[in-house]
Amino acid sequence: MDLKELINQIVSSPELHAKWLNSLSMMENTGARKISASEHQHLVDEIVLKHAAEEARHAYYLKSQIKKTGYEGCKTYLSHELLAPIQSFQYLHALDAAISRYLKNELGFTGNELKYAAYLLVTYAIEVRADDLYPVYEEVLKANGSKISVRMIVVEEQGHLEEMIQQMDKFFGNWKQHAVFVESLEQRLFEKWISAIRKTIQNQPEFA
């Protein structure tokens, strides 16, 4: 089952779809909070503020779409209201921890520089994924005639990726080698997350 088929199965069940939206909302919210937490007390610029604000809005927007699935629930981010709750929570934290370790141990970053460099690489990896995942989700929504659309998120995530590349260019100079490293790290964590979701769906009686 490829990613598109998996999302298609999710979208065809109101409960799974609601939990999928809620899981994405939780992850967007975690992203927004991580960006805010990484901000320098004084040296925060417009791009970072815009980015934190837009990720927070994505979290809110995805949450607000849940009612359109017809499923009652998913009011909070408690485990039973998410898909693959453990992996959904771990995805960003594990990525952040591994990238921070890489920056500290391999590249010798410390203090505020470490925080900023981690913000750049973690966010870059997530944006690459977002630019892959949201268009597939949007395509499935359209094909199913869903009342939900994530087109606005697709457009904003594309903007974020371009902004991350500009910022990495300024900060690292030669950022491509770091990009390769973090993309492979992220790929592993994404596969863990997706395979946990796949298992959840296989355990649903109507899809078994």
Ligand SMILES: [Fe+2]
């Ligand atoms: Fe986002």
Ligand SMILES: [Fe+2]
């Ligand atoms: Fe983003």
